[in-house]
């Protein structure tokens with residue numbers, strides 16, 4: 382579904398050159414939920430912007446269903462961290478969700494259906510006529526998720542979407558993402574700096590190195606598919622996986638080679 386091949390991004394800001402991403406290669410199959418974690422500043426947002434077609438890579442390519450991404454592709458939706466800046470304050474909740482559907486040129490009756498379904502799916506059926514600023518932070522982020530879901534994307538990109546909400550709301554939203562993913566069968570690339578969140582949500586976790594960034598490790602999350610906050614997080618395997626990811630991120634920060642790279646060296 383999504384192929385990232387040899388992606389490199391260098392920012393050229395006058396005298397200052399930043400090689401944010403050195404060489405990233407990974408693939409997402411249709412219907413997968415993959416989380417991406419890495420040390421702060423390792424280029425997670427840069428990567429997501431390249432995947433979303435909002436930023437042109439210096440070299441390498443992104444393919445969506447085999448077609449190169451050169452601008453925002455029609456089958457992709459993004460949920461950003463800052464819900465306060467991604468919703469239009471002068472539009473009601475329902476109108477915010479409807480806007481991309483209008484741009485897609487869908488007939489009015491179908492738009493109505495999609496808006497109603499998406500708001501019901503995120504538990505906001507009764508907030509359709511409210512303005513975003515009348516809602517709590519967690520509710521606003523639900524609106525942003527509803528807007529992405531109503532768009533019926535093939536790939537959903539999420540950039541630290543729960544970083545600005547409280548822990549309780551965050552846990553609810555994590556479960557909402559997994560429930561929607563199960564229901565819709567959408568492919569999700571979820572960027573987070575939260576190791577527990579990555580292991581709780583993902584089928585796989587891609588661990589990035591420090592900048593200039595490469596994929597340090599691809600980890601399969603071999604936890605049962607049915608997850609819940611209490612039991613999954615108390616599962617000994619969950620603890621083992623989160624400890625492993627934490628160790629890798631600490632090692633990445635110290636610039637130590639990844640286990641596979643060390644193995645390669647020994648051979």
Ligand SMILES: Nc1ncnc2c1ncn2[C@@H]1O[C@H](COP(=O)(O)OP(=O)(O)OP(=O)(O)O)[C@@H](O)[C@H]1O
Nearest residue numbers: 392394399401420421422423424425426427428574
């Ligand atoms: N527009 C830009 N111009 C120049 N450098 C940039 C630009 N955007 C990002 N960078 C640099 O690229 C590197 C990666 O930044 P990016 O925001 O992608 O990382 P991140 O992993 O998302 O960070 P965080 O975890 O702190 O949110 C950083 O060194 C940053 O300073």
